[in-house]
Amino acid sequence: MSQLIALKNGAASTIEDDWLLVKLPQTHVEERKQAGKVVLFKLTGEQTVTPEQITNTTIPASGKVILPLKVFLANQKTLQARIGKGEIGVWLATHEILEDLTNALPDLNTLPIIAIFVERFADGRIFSLGNLLRTRYGYKNTLRSFGDVLRDQLFFQKRSGFDQFVIRADRSANDAITSLNDFSAPYQGAADDSRPAFQRYNRGA
Amino acid sequence: MYKYDKIDQTIINERVDQYRDQIRRYLAKELTDDEFRPLRLQNGLYIQRHAPMLRIAVPYGLLSSTQLRKLGDITKKYDKGYGHFSTRQNLQLNWPKLEDTPDILAELATVEMHAVQTSGNCIRNITTDQFAGVAPDEIIDPRAVAEIMRQWSTFHPEFALLPRKFKIAVSGTRQDRAIVQVHDIGLEFYKDTLGKMAIKVWVGGGLGRTPILGTVIREHLEWQYILTYCEAIIRVYNLHGRRDNAFKARIKILVKALGIDEFRRQVDAEWVHLKDGPNTITEAELARVAKHFEPMPYESLPDTDASFDAAISNNPAFAAWTKRCVHPHKQPGYRAVTLSLKPHGHPPGDITCEQMHVVANLADQYSFGELRSSHEQNLILADVKLSDLYAVWEKARAAGLATPNIGLLTDIICCPGGDFCSLANAKSIPIAEAIQTQFDNLDYLHDIGDIELNISGCMNACGHHHVGHIGILGVDKDGSEWYQVTIGGKQGNDASLGTVIGPSFSANEMPGVVQKLIDVYIQQRTDEERFIDTVRRIGVDPFKTHVYAK
Numbered sequence: 001m002s003q004l005i006a007l008k009n010g011a012a013s014t015i016e017d018d019w020l021l022v023k024l025p026q027t028h029v030e031e032r033k034q035a036g037k038v039v040l041f042k043l044t045g046e047q048t049v050t051p052e053q054i055t056n057t058t059i060p061a062s063g064k065v066i067l068p069l070k071v072f073l074a075n076q077k078t079l080q081a082r083i084g085k086g087e088i089g090v091w092l093a094t095h096e097i098l099e100d101l102t103n104a105l106p107d108l109n110t111l112p113i114i115a116i117f118v119e120r121f122a123d124g125r126i127f128s129l130g131n132l133l134r135t136r137y138g139y140k141n142t143l144r145s146f147g148d149v150l151r152d153q154l155f156f157q158k159r160s161g162f163d164q165f166v167i168r169a170d171r172s173a174n175d176a177i178t179s180l181n182d183f184s185a186p187y188q189g190a191a192d193d194s195r196p197a198f199q200r201y202n203r204g205a
Numbered sequence: 206m207y208k209y210d211k212i213d214q215t216i217i218n219e220r221v222d223q224y225r226d227q228i229r230r231y232l233a234k235e236l237t238d239d240e241f242r243p244l245r246l247q248n249g250l251y252i253q254r255h256a257p258m259l260r261i262a263v264p265y266g267l268l269s270s271t272q273l274r275k276l277g278d279i280t281k282k283y284d285k286g287y288g289h290f291s292t293r294q295n296l297q298l299n300w301p302k303l304e305d306t307p308d309i310l311a312e313l314a315t316v317e318m319h320a321v322q323t324s325g326n327c328i329r330n331i332t333t334d335q336f337a338g339v340a341p342d343e344i345i346d347p348r349a350v351a352e353i354m355r356q357w358s359t360f361h362p363e364f365a366l367l368p369r370k371f372k373i374a375v376s377g378t379r380q381d382r383a384i385v386q387v388h389d390i391g392l393e394f395y396k397d398t399l400g401k402m403a404i405k406v407w408v409g410g411g412l413g414r415t416p417i418l419g420t421v422i423r424e425h426l427e428w429q430y431i432l433t434y435c436e437a438i439i440r441v442y443n444l445h446g447r448r449d450n451a452f453k454a455r456i457k458i459l460v461k462a463l464g465i466d467e468f469r470r471q472v473d474a475e476w477v478h479l480k481d482g483p484n485t486i487t488e489a490e491l492a493r494v495a496k497h498f499e500p501m502p503y504e505s506l507p508d509t510d511a512s513f514d515a516a517i518s519n520n521p522a523f524a525a526w527t528k529r530c531v532h533p534h535k536q537p538g539y540r541a542v543t544l545s546l547k548p549h550g551h552p553p554g555d556i557t558c559e560q561m562h563v564v565a566n567l568a569d570q571y572s573f574g575e576l577r578s579s580h581e582q583n584l585i586l587a588d589v590k591l592s593d594l595y596a597v598w599e600k601a602r603a604a605g606l607a608t609p610n611i612g613l614l615t616d617i618i619c620c621p622g623g624d625f626c627s628l629a630n631a632k633s634i635p636i637a638e639a640i641q642t643q644f645d646n647l648d649y650l651h652d653i654g655d656i657e658l659n660i661s662g663c664m665n666a667c668g669h670h671h672v673g674h675i676g677i678l679g680v681d682k683d684g685s686e687w688y689q690v691t692i693g694g695k696q697g698n699d700a701s702l703g704t705v706i707g708p709s710f711s712a713n714e715m716p717g718v719v720q721k722l723i724d725v726y727i728q729q730r731t732d733e734e735r736f737i738d739t740v741r742r743i744g745v746d747p748f749k750t751h752v753y754a755k
Contacts, residue, residue: 034450041448122243122326124366128443131363136478152227152244159362182223185212187356188432189483190363196432197212197356198490199483204210 003173005154005180007163012180014173017166019089019113020065021146024049025056040120042095066091066115073104089113091146094125102137113164115144121153127160134161134191151176155183161191206267206575207352207497209317216359217314220321224248225307232304243366249295249323250306253627259298259306260323261313265333265351265375266294266578270565273576275316277561283309288561290546290554292618292669293372294332294578295323299625321359326367328358328439332374334382335579338498339541339587341533345377345394345402349495350431353486357432364439368446369454371439372411384580384696386410386419387672389456390435394428402428408438408468409460412666416702417457420465422472428491430476432484437476441468501573501588506538510591525647526598526609538591542572544584544601545608545616549641552634553619554582563604571597580669581618583611613650614658614723615641618669622662622679623686629662631679631686636660636715643716644723653723656736657696672696674737675722676703677715688715692722692748693740706749721752 002014027050032039042048049070057071059079066089072079082088089111090101102108114133118126126145133139144164145157154165158180167173189196197203209217231241245251249260261276268276276296280288283305289297301309313319322329331351338346354373358364364371376383377394385391391407404426410419426434438456447453460468517524532541544564547553556564564584568576571593572586579585584606589597601607610616617640620626622633637660644650659673663680670676676691688710691703710718723736725748730739740748 032449035452037451039449043447043449044445121240122366123448124326124364124368125444125448127363127365128440131440150240153365156360156362156365179223183216183219183360185215186362187212187216187359188361190361194483196484198487198493201212203212203490203493 001173003167003169005165005167005173005177007158007180012177014177018064020060020063021091021115022057022059022065022067022071024053024068024071027053041123042093042119044095044125045097046095048093048095063087064112065089066113068092069096069101073100076104083110086112089115089142091115091117092129093117093119094123094129098129098132098137108133108137108139109141111139111141113142113144114139115146115164116162118145118147118149118153121148121150123148126153127156130157130160130162131191135194151179154179155181159186159190159192206269207264207348207494213317213356214314217317217319217321220319220360221307221310221314224310228304228307243325246325247322247327247365248306248310249320250303251324251627253299253625254623255625256300257303257306258621258625259301259309259320260291261296261298261318261320262323262330263294263296263318263578264355265331265337265348266335266580267348268576268578269316270568270574270576272316272318273561273565273568275312275318277558277565279309279312280561281558287555287557289552289621290556290578290582290584292580292582292620292667293330294335294580295330296578297621299621324370326369326371328361328364328367328371328373331355331358332372332383332388332580334376334378335577335581335583335585336382336532336541336587337377337577338500339534339536339539340378340382341535342379343377343535344379344396346498347375347377347392347394348498349491350392350394350428350486351375352494352497353490354431354435357484363436364443367439367443368448369451369456371442371456373435379698381696381698381700384669384672384700386700387412387416387669387696388419390438391419392431397425404428404431406434409457409465411455411457412669412671413455414452414664414666415455415457416666416671417461418700418702419457420460422465422469429486430480432486433479433482434472434476436479436484437472440475441471445471500536503536503539503588504590506536506590508537508591510538513591513594516595522609523595523598525651526602526607527594528651529609529611529613530607531594534588536588540589540591540594542586542589542594542597542601543579543611544586544606545611546583546606547610547616547641548605548608549610549615549645550638552621552624553617553637556584560604560606563600564606567597567600581611581616583616609647610650612655612657614644614653614656614719615650616657617641618657618659618673620661620667622660622668626662626667628665629679630664630681631662631688632712633660633662633668633677633679636677636679636688636712639712639716640719643720653727654735658719659694669696670694671702672700673703674735674740675719680709682709686712688712690718690722690752692745693737695737704745706745707753718752722748725751
């Protein structure tokens with residue numbers, strides 16, 4: 001059963017994933033505390049990827065792969081041909097700086113897919129990142145979310161420009177699809193439809 | 206007031222369905238407690254000491270009589286027959302059953318009400334002056350823009366899961382009554398040199414653990430841009446707010462860390478891209494919404510009434526009530542009336558089902574079927590004819606709603622505290638009741654005059670203790686309840702945060718401590734001085750010395 005939901009022309013269905021997600025090698029991370037509580041969220045811009053992790057990441061020699069942002073940046077030159085063939089996608093985590101990616105590419109649309117990793121449900125940075133990619137940086141290809149992705153985020157993610165969603169492995173993607181349509185006519189303009197309700201409808205005078 | 210159209214009603218109905226399914230999945234164990242928490246909070250549902258608490262939104266404090274009757278009936282059917290008005294103008298139910306909450310929402314939806322975003326890390330209910338639209342010192346009625354902002358913020362996809370809660374207050378009067386300076390965003394409406402509606406924008410205010418007054422980020426914002434400008438502010442916050450530490454996650458910490466100039470630079474850099482985008486408010490949309498807030502169909506009346514004047518001279522109790530509970534009005538011959546939810550010895554802000562029906566009837570008969578809730582936790586009939594005041598008083602008094610203590614020491618702002626709230630360090634209601642009992646003499650209260658006493662049961666500061674002339678904060682010391690006292694806080698244009706007078710006190714010391722503070726004031730005041738003025742003139746030390754004298 002696929003965990004990947006794809007939106008196409010407004011219709012959602014689960015599809016098989018033809019991309020390989022390349023992960024960073026595991027590394028030991030010290031547990032940190034703030035005000036007596038374990039820190040659950042990384043700060044925006046926090047450097048979390050070590051040089052060893054970057055060099056130790058194996059990039060499969062062929063096929064469609066989604067690379068971690070830092071690995072992509074470190075190998076961008078040697079990947080030129082594969083980027084040209086549309087085999088290279090990039091993923092970043094919600095605490096990473098989106099402009100590190102947008103500044104590195106003259107045309108973001110050479111990437112067929114960008115994926116955003118959300119480590120925790122409650123991390124709403126993913127919505128701003130999606131919105132910026134679609135509205136500021138003109139990204140037109142597949143925008144995917146993965147990580148702690150559960151059905152109650154989907155409507156917001158869709159409105160923030162995402163069109164693919166990898167539902168967390170222990171939950172049903174088929175059940176989750178329903179929530180993409182929790183609301184039929186939202187109030188505000190967003191990445192999926194820039195017009196607020198007062199522009200979309202004649203609400204009378 | 207604003208009436209839903211098909212779009213508003215559809216969203217609220219769909220919300221009921223969505224929430225009902227979330228509850229179903231939680232009860233079926235398809236959602237863990239951790240996963241359910243942000244979902245229930247965004248619907249104002251807390252798990253409390255004794256039962257869940259459900260916070261129902263009262264957008265900018267405006268209610269119709271139909272809505273109030275429904276709220277009353279809900280407290281009867283699903284709760285213990287009473288509700289609690291909060292310091293953010295909302296209504297809280299203390300004893301609903303979790304499994305009943307979808308039905309409560311469905312009932313609310315029939316009267317155009319909901320509990321959307323009344324808690325959680327999202328944009329909360331937008332609050333304002335309880336006298337909006339009728340206050341003589343009003344320059345702009347901010348409610349139309351507040352309603353446009355309510356719609357914009359409802360299920361805003363980008364700001365659904367912010368680092369922390371986000372509170373916006375709007376005000377359009379010369380004297381600020383919405384405490385805009387202690388909100389994440391405060392919007393002060395005024396007319397610019399061209400006579401056009403403009404907004405002064407404050408950012409980064411807030412009470413809680415680290416109380417900070419807001420800073421002006423923009424002196425002049427044209428009203429069309431209010432949504433896009435707020436989007437720019439909140440986007441910077443969403444991306445850069447401190448998610449690593451819940452105590453440092455409010456926007457005020459980000460603004461302080463960056464400095465207002467750098468924060469403004471980042472906001473402006475975002476705003477450039479958003480400024481003239483589709484969320485720019487159109488003249489047509491403002492006009493559509495503003496139609497719902499047009500002045501009531503007032504009669505042309507003189508600003509005096511013989512029967513009223515006679516009642517004042519013949520009835521000292523009525524005269525005392527008008528002095529405290531009746532407020533000036535834009536329209537000659539009309540007055541605004543505050544119905545006190547602070548009878549001595551009762552939890553401040555609480556109201557029974559029966560009282561709600563009385564207030565709804567009063568609103569229908571005397572005030573165009575509408576009423577407001579205030580952040581001071583009272584109810585207001587905003588449009589009462591001078592000649593009707595006596596009848597309103599008699600009926601309100603019979604229902605226990607006419608304690609003539611508005612703006613006096615016993616008009617205490619108070620959170621539910623340790624009796625209900627699981628966040629609280631200490632009880633707050635018994636402290637309020639003990640102080641009300643200590644000062645249960647109306648002549649004495651009137652002599653003490655204007656004073657604000659605010660109590661919070663923990664540093665989250667729902668009782669706004671930092672801006673109380675006297676502020677009381679419940680603290681936990683080695684598992685027992687203590688109370689820290691501040692003086693010199695104030696809301697309004699010249700807002701200030703109170704100063705702690707010294708070590709904290711036990712609960713039973715508190716009425717005596719307040720008495721001593723009042724004694725110093727009585728002794729030191731000049732003729733025209735209110736408590737706060739005396740504190741500002743002579744400083745904290747004389748109070749401190751007397752309170753802690755052996």
